[in-house]
Amino acid sequence: MSTYKPTIGIEIHAQLATNSKMFCGCDNNSRKAQPNVNICPVCIALPGTLPVVNKGAIEMAIKLAHGLNAKVATNTSFDRKNYFYPDSPKGYQITQMDQPIIQKGHVEILVADQFISIGIHHAHLEEDAGKLIHPEGTDYSLVDFNRAGTPLVEIVSEPDIKSTEQAKRYLQEVYNIVTSLGVCDGDMQHGNFKFDLNVSVSNSPELGTRTELKNLNSFRNAERALSYEINRQIEVLEGGGTIEQETRGWDDTKAVTFSQRSKEEANDYRYFPEPDIPPMVLSRELVSSVQSEIKILPINVRKELHLLKLSAGEQDILISQPKTAEIFMSAQARLKSPELVKQAVNWLVGDYQAILVKSKKPVLTGGNLAELITLIEDGTISSKIAKDIFAEVVAGLKPTDIVSSKGLKQLSDNSELELIIKKIILDNPKPAEAYRAGNERVLGFFVGQAMQATNGQANPTKVSALMVKLLKE
Ligand SMILES: [Zn+2]
Structure with missing residues (x-):
């Protein structure tokens, strides 16, 4: 039996859901736009233009720091990463190298019924590049700069992840955090949340040589690519070979990883401090005022649901819907026993989901849900009546008002x-x-x-x- 154990570190790129781009006022949403419409002299780097940091992106990073159990750096600054590629109008990317805005933190994940902590090395802000289009049957490429200057946050984990299952749960948990905080809209198909996986295997305390799997954008593929890559590395080592430090891609159709670039070809980016953006000092007052807007974090909801002995999959239904999770947390604070709290879960994953499909603007509150459950519990209404009026409760009416105006009290006399x-x-x-x-x-x-x-x-x-x-x- 193989004694090789994997070690995995993950870099996640999440697109910030700001209205405008990272350093200019262009629209940050180009999903339906024609190519090169959402551009301006700043993001296509015309001479004489200067970048201005988007305050919204800074505020989102401050929120995210709270979600990652991390400190916000008091002093933060931007750097230039120099490279030439046609999708980058500047010839460099503005990123953060020396003083990232988010410092060390950790994310708790639930694996095999146990909470474990995955370290966050840091997270930093940067801008995205444009997009190259290669029209079929032509000998030229087109470039669309709509994406150039899109704000991204890169979240870098410590190499604390020890299995594909842990990697998948970590990715899902960070996804839950960024979407529930509203810092990323999480549209994975459009690359709003993508990741690079660093993986090595070793049968000794010393770490093995790692490879990097680039640009994955689905949890399922992350799991498949990691399993494949771990097995490949073990096979190479057991066959007496050595692992090359390299970047590898994932071929979804063939279900294999393949070599893209070896370390010898790796770029030297000649980082240096961005001269056009002065270093920033973030006051404690700003940090606490932005973070005070955060109501709940996915981990708080997960811990409550775990106490009710719901499986991780059942927990995910509530946690993946930040608004539903908020309703749950507010209802559970008002209900007296775990049995009643479980009823709140049942309403939210059952009847409520059915209404959500049809209604775009539900206004169910935790208070009204708790009131409905209490009315059944104390015998005021039957569970049949509760089901009948649930749609009205979801539409924002108070259960006691519906019951008294319609004379729906249970007949117990x-x-x-x-x-x-x-x-x-x-x-x-x-x-x-x-x-x-x-x-x-x-x-x-x-x-x-x-x-x-x-x-x-x-x-x-x-x-x-x-x-x-x-x-x-
Ligand atoms: Zn612009």
Whole structure:
């Protein structure tokens, strides 16, 4: 059996959901735009133009620092990474090398029912390049600068990840963090959240030579590419070979990784401080005022759901919907027992999801959901009525208001129920006779009649007990 163990580090590039680009006022959303429409003299680097840092991007980085359990650097600055490629109008990229805005942190992930911590080395701001288009059957390339200058945050993990499962959970958790904080809209198909995976294997305490898997943009492919690459490296080493330090791509169709660039060809980027942007000092007041806007983090929700013994997959349904997670957290704070909190989960992953599909603007609040659950619990309304009025609760109405305006209180008063039940028995002499003769299945019919006669307002348990008693009289 192989004794080789993998070590994985991950760099994530998340596109910030700001309105404008990193250093100019151009629209940051070009998904539906014609090529080279969202550009200006700054982002196509005309001589004499100067970059101005987007305040929104700084604020998003400050929020993200909180999500990554990291400190915001008091002093932060930008650097130039020099390279020539036609998709970069400047001939360099503005990034952060020496003083990244987000310092050391950690992300907690749940794997095999245990919380483990993955270290964050740092995270920094930078700008994206444009896009090259190679029209089929031509001998030229086109360039679209709409993306040039798009703000990105690169999140660099420590090499703390020890398996493909941990890698996948880490990626999902960071995705949950950036989307729930609203710093990235998470559209993975359009490359808004992509990652590079550094992986090595070793059978000793010393780390092995690593390869880098570039530009993956789906969790499933990350898992497949890592499994393939770990096995490939083990096979090479067990066959007596050595691992080349290189960049490798992932071929989705063939399901293999392939060599792209060896270390010898690696670029020297000649980094130096960006002379056009002065270093920034971020005050503690700014940091705490921006971070005070954050209501909840995915990990807080996950820990609550884990206490309820929900599986990681069930937890993901709530956590992947930041607004639903917020409703859950506010409802659970108002409910008295774990049983009731579980009911809140049931409403949110069941009926609520069905309504979400149809309604674009649900306004369910945690307070109203907790109130609905409490009304069922204290016997004010039946669970049938609760289901009937749920759509109105989701539309923003208060459950107690709906119940009182429509007179939906559960009928629990015995004398009132007895009158209704006696009438049903009188109206249905044949089934009543059948019941008395021993056919107990008829009871279901009678309970159904009583529920119908009370518009679902009767307490079904009570109806059933009274029905049995009165049928025997
Ligand atoms: Zn621009």
